[in-house]
Amino acid sequence: MAQRTLTGRCLCEKVTYQVDLPATEPEPKVILCHCTSCKRYTGSSFSSNLVLPQPSMTYTQGAPKIHLCPSDRELPVRREFCGDCGTPLTSQPGDNQSIIIVKWGTLDDEHREWCGTLGAEIYCKRRDEWVGEIGSVRGVEGMK
Numbered sequence: 001m002a003q004r005t006l007t008g009r010c011l012c013e014k015v016t017y018q019v020d021l022p023a024t025e026p027e028p029k030v031i032l033c034h035c036t037s038c039k040r041y042t043g044s045s046f047s048s049n050l051v052l053p054q055p056s057m058t059y060t061q062g063a064p065k066i067h068l069c070p071s072d073r074e075l076p077v078r079r080e081f082c083g084d085c086g087t088p089l090t091s092q093p094g095d096n097q098s099i100i101i102v103k104w105g106t107l108d109d110e111h112r113e114w115c116g117t118l119g120a121e122i123y124c125k126r127r128d129e130w131v132g133e134i135g136s137v138r139g140v141e142g143m144k
Ligand SMILES: [Zn+2]
Pocket: 010, 011, 012, 013, 014, 015, 082, 083, 084, 085, 086, 087
């Protein structure tokens, strides 16, 4: 079966992963989560995610650390991150192990365009007010 492959890595590059999507799987879209756990987990206002069928994601180098995060669901959310540099890599609802949620920002550059369409925003009650202003103010080019 034809598969489409995405790869990604943490900031220090000790942990790398690969996603092999079956040909039947539609192009994944970006899901933003504004929940308070994601704010803390990412250190940002929201998390950017790809919700993918599991087992499509495997680690190709290194091993992440695991944090079981209490949630508003019955079972804790499993969050995997690099223990050396702290990069958040995945989250997975405890009650639905048929999906894996990959943090979009950890994708390698060449894969961003293909699955770079915004699909949905969740936990919008926690959406910070300034988020809607992204794109409306002058941008400054950075390093990378
Ligand atoms: Zn790392």
